Amino acid sequence: MGFEEPARTYRLVFEDPDFAGAEVVCRRRVPMRVYLQMAAAEGKRDSAAVQAALHLFGDQVLESWNVLHDGQPLPADGEGMLDISPEFSMLILASWLAAVAEVPSPLGPASSDGGTSGKATTLTATASISPGN
Amino acid sequence: MILGLCQRFGCLPSALLAEDVSLLRLLQIEALGREGESSG
Numbered sequence: 001m002g003f004e005e006p007a008r009t010y011r012l013v014f015e016d017p018d019f020a021g022a023e024v025v026c027r028r029r030v031p032m033r034v035y036l037q038m039a040a041a042e043g044k045r046d047s048a049a050v051q052a053a054l055h056l057f058g059d060q061v062l063e064s065w066n067v068l069h070d071g072q073p074l075p076a077d078g079e080g081m082l083d084i085s086p087e088f089s090m091l092i093l094a095s096w097l098a099a100v101a102e103v104p105s106p107l108g109p110a111s112s113d114g115g116t117s118g119k120a121t122t123l124t125a126t127a128s129i130s131p132g133n
Numbered sequence: 134m135i136l137g138l139c140q141r142f143g144c145l146p147s148a149l150l151a152e153d154v155s156l157l158r159l160l161q162i163e164a165l166g167r168e169g170e171s172s173g
Binding site for chain 2: 028029030031032033034035036100101102103
C-alpha cells in the first residue's frame with residue numbers, strides 16, 4: 001500500500017476588523033518560481049503583472065476559503081482572487097509570502113485558539129497564520 | 134539572489150526555481166545561527 005504525504009497548508013486568519021471571519025487556506029509547498037513571482041508582484045503598480053500574479057496565486061497556492069460574494073461562495077481559484085478587493089487580495093498575498101519565508105520567533109505570542117493544529121503565530125499586524133494540517 | 138544560491142548549491146537556475154520554497158526558511162534559520170555565533 002502506498003503512502004502520499006499530506007499537502008501541508010497555512011490557514012490565514014485576519015485580525016483587521018474589515019476581514020475578521022475570513023479564513024484562507026494556502027499551500028505551504030510550492031516551487032521557488034511561484035514564490036518569486038508573487039514576491040515580485042507585491043507592492044508593484046503594474047496592474048497587469050499584479051493581476052497575473054494574483055491569478056497564479058489563486059490557481060497554484062490557494063486551497064480553499066470561506067469568502068462569499070453576494071451570498072454565494074466564491075471559487076478559491078485565480079478568478080476568485082481577481083473578484084475580491086485589491087486590498088484583500090494583496091493582504092492575502094503578503095500574509096502568505098511572510099508565512100512561507102519567515103521563521104516564527106520561538107518566543108512568539110502564545111496560542112489562544114486552543115486548536116490542535118498548532119500555535120497561531122502573528123506574523124503581520126493584520127493576519128495570524130497557523131499550520132492548517 | 135538566484136545566481137548566488139545557484140553558485141552555492143552548484144545547480145542551474147531552472148533546478149533552483151523548481152526547488153520547494155521551504156528552502157528559504159532553511160536559509161533563514163542558518164542565517165539566524167550565524168548571527169548567534171558572531172554575537173556569542
